Amino acid sequence: MELPERFRDEVRAWLRDNWTPGLEREEWNARLYEAGWICASWPVEYGGRGLTTLESVALAEEFARAGAPMRADWFGDTLVGPTILRWGTEEQKEFFIPKILRGEITWCQGFSEPEAGSDLASLRTRAVADGDEWVIDGHKIWTTRAQDADYVFLLARTDPDAPKHRGISYLLVPMRQNGVEVRPIEQLDGAGDFCEVFFTGARTRREWVVGGVNNGWKVAMTTLGFERGTSATTGHRRFEKELAQIIELARSTGTSGDPLVRQRLARQWSKIQIMRFNGLRTLSDTLRGTKDAAALGPLAKIWWSETHRETMDLAMDILGPDGQILTGQAAAAEWVPGYGMRHGREDYPASVLQRAFLFSPSDTIGGGTAEIQRNIVAERVLGLPRS
Structure with missing residues (x-):
């Protein structure tokens, strides 16, 4: 396949002419849309540029190298949009895809529930047909940015008598209606971007089922595949930048000469390079059509999440007692790499590094716990008996 060097x-x-750090989000999104960079890999007939896999990789790499954000709404651009393109009806595509491209609507994901996280198929949220609508009752949790979303793509049980994986449907539901209550969950750093969402007689159109009634599990696996496979060759970059800052921190605190600290820094650097090489392997497998998602997805998730948690532990060890001193801006909204804009508390001004440390243990939980990922590898890859 031809390398996309001209592209x-x-x-x-284009980035040299248009990207400036600190550019207002609305202005930046307008420039992205005008240039066709939002969802550029989507088919031309649906507003994309029809980029090849290698062109999409080149686009992501150049944006990452420039430090420029690519997405207007990650949940819309990367998760539900491609899912609608893969499974949706023409009517769904005509209604939702242009609005996603123009940034007119924002989304959140309604999968996890208090009793259905890692075992997602145990979900209890129900949707019952009522004329031209579905009526939804249930409780979702860890729903990122639900307080700002216009729509949620959620899983609900539509056939309580079917086996648990087969009685689920994938619905598109307006958030701004009676019957939807959002409660932010305050985290350790004071941010409330995770939410609980309660559905009590909420409604959506009968035709807004993606992929057909009771086929939601298969559709959701497609969405999760997009979630875990969008940054194969660029995902390591934020960890590299973060580690570079920690190395400078070690130099400034005088701990860079400590043999144990140096050894730990070198170990984390090596693990991040392994992330990079594994990303290239994933790309090669994708281009050859030999990608083994059953192995690569869980292994990558385990590796990056545990590596990041170890790196953040190292950062706090380098700071020592100073790590207990809150050095951020009171109630400031700051961009934390990998986690987005975090809105802090007036009485708990954690720095960006401290916020990343406080949030890093959740890396091994969100998107499938490390324990569950190991079980998947053991059973589906190694062929070991089910536990």
């Missing part, structure tokens, strides 16, 4: 040069030139 890469085009992207670099």
Whole structure:
């Protein structure tokens, strides 16, 4: 396959002319849309540029190298949008896809429930047909940015008598209606971007089932595949930048000369390089059509999440007692790499590094716990008996 060097040069030139750190989000999104960079891998007939896999990789790499954000709404651009393109009806595509591209609507994901996290198929939220609508009752949790979303793509049980994986449907539901209550969950750093969402007689259109009634499990696996496979060659970059800051921190605190600290820094650097090489392997497998998602997805999730948690532990060890001193801005909204904009508390001004440390244990939980990922590898890859 031809390497997209001419295309890469085009992207670099556009970024030089258009990207400035600190540019207002609305202005930046408008420039992205006008240039066709939002969802550029989507088919031309649906508003994308029809980029090849290698062109999409080049685009992501050049944006990452410039430090420029690519997405207007990650849940819409990367998760539900491609899912609608893969499974949706023409009517669903005509209604939702242009609005996603233009940034007119925002989304959240309604999968996890208090009793259905890692065992997602045990979900209890129900949707019952009522004329031209579905009536939804249930409780979702850890729903990121639900307080700002216009729509939620959620899983609900539509056939309580079917086996648990087969009686689930994938619904598109308006958030701004009676019957939907959002309660932010305050985290350790004071941010409340995770939410609980309660559905009590909420309604959505009968035709807004993606992929057909009772086929939601298969559709959801497609969405999760998009979630875990969008940054194969760029995902390591934020960890590299973060570690570079921690190395400078070690130099400034005088701990860089400590043999144990140096050894730990070198170990984390090596693990991040392994992330990079595994990303290239994933890309090669994708281009050859040999990608083994059953193995690569869980292994990558285990590796990056546990590596990041170890790196954040190391950062706090380097700071020592100073790590207990809150050095951030009171109630400031700050961009934390990998976690987005975090809105802190007036009485708990954690720094960006401290916020990343406080949030890092959740990396091994969200998107499938490390324990569950190991079980998947053991059973589906190694062929070991079910536990």
